[in-house]
Every structure is written in structure tokens, then in C-alpha cells.
Amino acid sequence: MDLRKKILIVDDDADFTESLSAFLEAKGFHTLKARDGGEGLKIARLQRPDLIIMDVVMNERTEGFFTVQQLRRVPELQATPIFVLSSIYSTHPEFQISPDSGWLAHDEFLSKPPDMNDLLGRIRRHLAPKEATA
Amino acid sequence: MTAETPSELIIVIDDDYAMRLSCRKILSKSGFRVEDFEDGAEALNAISRLKPALVLVDLKMPGIGGLEVITRLHEIDPQIISIVITGYATIDTAVEAMKSGAYDFLPKPFSPEELRIIVNRGLERRRLALESHRHEIERALLTRRFVTFVSHQLQTPLVAIHQYLDVLKHLGDSADVAAKRNEWLDRCLRRTEDMQKLIKDWLTLSSVESGAYARRHDRVELSGIISTILQSYETMAALDGIQLESKAPAGPCAVFGDANCVSVVLDNLITNAIKYNKPGGRVTVTAEPANGEIAISVADTGIGIPEESRPFLFEEFFRVKQEAAQQKAGTGLGLAICKKIVSEMGGTIDVQSQPGTGSTFRVRLPAWREQPASEVVLVNGLAQEDSDRGR
Ligand SMILES: Nc1ncnc2c1ncn2[C@@H]1O[C@H](COP(=O)(O)OP(=O)(O)O)[C@@H](O)[C@H]1O
Ligand SMILES: [Mg+2]
Secondary structure, three states: OOOOOOEEEEEOOOHHHHHHHHHHHOOOOEEEEEOHHHHHHHHHHHHHHOOEEOOEEEOOOOHHHHHHHHHHHOOOHHOHHHHHEHHHHHHHHHHOOOOOOOOOOEEEEEEEOOOHHHHHHHHHHHOOOOOOOO | OOOOOOOOOOEEEOOHHHHHHHHHHHHHHHHOOOEEEEOHHHHHHHHHHOOEEEEEOOOOOOOOOOOHHHHHHHHHHHOEEEEEEEEEHHHHHHHHHHHHHOOEEOOOOOOHHHHHHHHHHHHHOOOOOOOOHHHHHHHHHHHHHHHHHHHHHHHHHHHHHHHHHHHHHOOOOHHHHHHHHHHHHHHHHHHHHHHHHHHHHHHHHHHHOOOOOOOEEEEHHHHHHHHHHHHHHHHHHHHHOOOOEEOOOOOOEEEEOOHHHHHHHHHHHHHHHHHHHOOOOOEEEEEEEEEEEEEEEEOOOOOOOOOOHHHHHOOOOOOOOHHHHHHOOOOOOHHHHHHHHHHHHOEEEEEEOOOOOOOEEEEEEOOOOOOOOOHHHHHHOOOOHHHHHHH
């Protein structure tokens, strides 16, 4: 049985997904890929990833925000950590809202491209067993 | 500039309670007054009393449908801006709605930001219509939207390239990543090329807009331009077994304008005709005089363009959302450039297409005429016109 933690990457840029997934696989995670919000939701429902990395601008709109909302409506996914990763955040700082103040219940908001070590650190923190922060 | 005016009233008509509630929340947060109605008839009754600036209408409602609401709404007050809310599946209906007078449509689901942007744009449009100098400001708005879009279009490939390089740097030694190295570097090169095309097209578009193009009023002979372009793409077309042919009339066929501009237009149309063709297909370019104009057509036997996409074809960044078209690299700016240049030159461009069978783009440009000197001067808008005439 595969004991690796599952990370779902939802992004419409196949190149970005390709390199991010290779990086995470090399760091011992199992990755799943989706090209848009709808596909992401479907895969998340079926595969129950341990963490989700979500792009914002897909299909020429801010589809990622909706997908986050839709994901949160699925009972089994309510506690799944979601990282919103986007470059809109450098041009539109107002998107960087704190997770519990806004309508968007994400767990981390990171700019794109992410600092790989920082991203890895955050992922490990969120996926570590609750009692010990490894 | 409108800080002192009382906030504008927005009406939301939707049978979905959650939708009305969230629109209300988002819009009142932005300082608008909001009223909502669950039913079209009820809303219409209240329109003359409430005098809204803008109305958001759901298309699919029990009772009177959204389309009818919009038509009746504009009968009551033609200045009201109406925006259609619609699910993805009803793009056709949204196009219908725009024809019936809706200002824009917003596909469900949408983000607060999208709602705010579209509402603000709609209201801005209304103010412009009410005020006088609408032209100038509308241009500024368009440019602003354009700049945001370009920044996203440039950022996306840069992020992808950065990330490839970053992962190679971090993990270049690991066997899995090393095996992908060459493929990744090729992808990086592809993405840089795409960016270069985007920047080039964007600059062309900007220079057309700033009036740097279409300055010259020369005699431009078409047959030479057409054959030069066709020759330069022969090898590329041959890869897919596509035949290029030109059917110019025997006699001279010249337009009045700028040779460089004409080349840019034909180059875009011909590359599209090759790009969106099918293996073994054909591209036919014709040019012939027609009522004081020259009619140029670029016809292909390619994938065609779905009818619902045609109204948007000449818009900046528009690309048809179908697998066969999206596979090809593109900026979505080529046809916008064509349209701008052609209208600068006093011509027109349109398209006919049969999905699955092919498309024909037709350009009409003013034909070259040998004229008395005074008339040429007149066309050029120079001042000596009168003294020349008098001579
Ligand atoms: N000859 C054609 N046949 C089919 N589709 C076309 C043709 N020309 C243009 N299109 C469609 O119109 C879109 C916009 O064209 P254009 O502005 O030249 O941008 P680009 O080719 O860079 O995508 C294309 O993406 C394609 O979907
Ligand atoms: Mg093109």
C-alpha cells in the first residue's frame, strides 16, 4: 500500500504542474493533477488528497476561488489544507486576505512562482501529525 | 469624481435565494444600494419607481424569463444597464441577450471581484453615456483592462519557466528529474518563444492604436506581397501537406495605403489559415477589384469557427475554446491587429465559416486610383489644398 501523502495540484498550466509535481514526488509525496476547477473537484472527491494546491486564474476567470468554496462544501474535504498559489497576488494585493476573515477559506496564500523550500516547509507543517511538529 | 453623488441603485433579479443574497452582500459592501427580486414581473413593476442604474438578471427563471425582462426593462428605461447572469451552458443565450440590449454577461459561478468589476464597468458605461466625453474615457478603461490582461499573459509563462529552472536547480542530481531535463529545457524554450510572439504582437497592436501605422498613402500592389508571404510559409505548410495558392487577377490590383500594414494583415490571415487547417488542406488567397475597392479573401479548408465564437473573434486575446484550436500556439491578438489596421486604412474585414469545413476571411480596402495632384493632397489632409486647386 502506498503510504505517501497525496497532494492534488489544480492548475491550468501543464508546465507549472509538471515541474511542481516532479519536485513534490522527489520529496516523497504522491501527486495528482487537475487542469481546471471542475476536474479538481472531481478528483478531490474521489481520491481524498491530504492537501490541495490551487491556482486562481483558470479559464480566464478567478475559477480557483470558486473551487475552494465548492471544495469546502464537501464534508469529507472540510479539513483538507488548501494552498492558494497565484501570481495575481503580486498585481492585486487585495487578494491576500487572511484565511478566516474572508469568504475564502484557504489555509495558505502563496505567490507564484513559490519559493520551493518555503513551500515544502509549509506543506510538511500542515501534513505533520498534530501532536509532533516534525 | 463622483464621490458626492448618492450611491447608485442596483437591482438583482434571480429566483435563487443564495445568489441574491451573495450579490447583495458583495455589492452593498462596495457601497451600492441594492434591491432584489425573486420574480421578473415583480421587478418590472418596481422599475419606474426605483429607477435603478443597473440590473442583474438571471436568464433562467420560472415566470418571465431573463430575456423578456431585459427587453421590457429597456422599453421602460433605455439608459438602464442590464447584465445577464448565466451558467456556462447558455453562452448562446447570453449572446442573444446582448443582442436584445444587455450590456454584458457574467457566467456562473463568479467571484466577488468579477461581479464588482463588471458592475463597475457597467456603471462607468452608463455614466459615460449620460455624460458627453464618453469616447476618451472608454478608451482609457479598455486600455486598463488590456494592461491587466497582458500582465497575466506574460506572468504565466514566466512562472512556468522559472519553476522548471528552479526545480532543475534544486533537484538536477536526482535521477528522475535529470531524465526530464532535456524535455523541460525544450518546454522553457517554447514558452519563451510564445512570450516573444506575445510581446511582438502587443507592440504592433499598440503602435497601430497610437497611430504610428497606416500613415502612408501609397500605391500598394498586392500580387507581390501575396506571393512573398505565401512563399515564406511554403515549407511550414508542406509539413502538414497543406497547399497554398494565389488567385490574383491578370491585371494590376493595387490598394491605397501602407505596404507594411497590408503585409501584417495578410501575414496574420495566412498564418491562421495554415495553423487552423487540417492535414492535406488548402489555403487560397484571392484579390480582385470590386466597386472602387479591392476585395481580398483568404480561404481555408480547416477546422472552421463555431458560430457562437464569431462575435468575439476580432477582440484582443480571444481564442476559440475548442481542442483543435487551442493546441496551436497563439496570442489571440492577430485578428485584433488585422481589424485595427484595416479600419485605420478605411476598409472592412469579416469572416464566413463552416465549422469542420473551413473559413474565409474577407478584407476590403480602398483601391488605388490615379488622381489629380490636388485631390491627393486633399486626401492627405494637407493645408496647401486650396492653393494647389487654384493653380
Ligand atoms: N482561419 C481560421 N480558422 C479557424 N479558426 C481561426 C482562424 N483564424 C482565427 N481563428 C480562431 O480565432 C482565434 C483568434 O485568432 P488570432 O487573433 O489570429 O489569434 P491566434 O492565432 O494567435 O490565436 C484563434 O485562436 C482561432 O481560434
Ligand atoms: Mg493568429
